[in-house]
Amino acid sequence: MKNEEEIPENIVIELNQARKAIDTEDFPKATRHLQRIVKQKVDFWPAWLQLASIYATLGSYEKALECLEKVFDISPAHKEAWKLKIECLISLNRYSDVIPSINGYLSTYDDSELFETRTDILFALGEFEEVINIYLELLKKEPKIEYVKNICQAFIYMGRFAQVLDWLDYLRDQGYDEEWMDEFKEEADLGMGIDNKNQC
DSSP: OOOGGGSOHHHHHHHHHHHHHHHTTOHHHHHHHHHHHHHHOTTOHHHHHHHHHHHHHTTOHHHHHHHHHHHHHHOTTOHHHHHHHHHHHHHTTOHHHHHHHHHHHHTTSOOHHHHHHHHHHHHHHTOHHHHHHHHHHHHHHOOOHHHHHHHHHHHHHHTOHHHHHHHHHHHHHTTOOOHHHHHHHHHHHHHHHHHHHHHO
């Protein structure tokens, strides 16, 4: 972004007026100033981003997304814009669109909270295979018991109880003894028992 002294004076005045209006939560006034800015300078992404933020605050998520697309046209990897887009999509319950956006964001930025959000959404969508694949890839880079927990949870949802028991046996062989492991074993044992009865 250019320094403010390199921006036309009338744009700077409008921008300052918009910021003052935002500080007093006079969003209609701020919106008018920002809209005048983008009409004069369509590639001025800070104004598009601020408009998107205002629209999101007011619950106009579709309008916010339209403004964010203008930001991406100018600054494709803008961190704040990507996060706001994800928040808007979640607010609109457009979960199938959220996942590609989160994947794109996480390919550039580290964000443990957003990573967990993606996992929760995938579970809610029933995309258990994708959850498993994500955490198997992570295990290759860094062995964490939390990754195995998510894999086991996905297997339980899929009814693949034998795999759950295999993973739990592996963890116990490695010296792990977590409370959730007992809970998962009980659930897997019950599932295996139900399966065995159905086969009788």
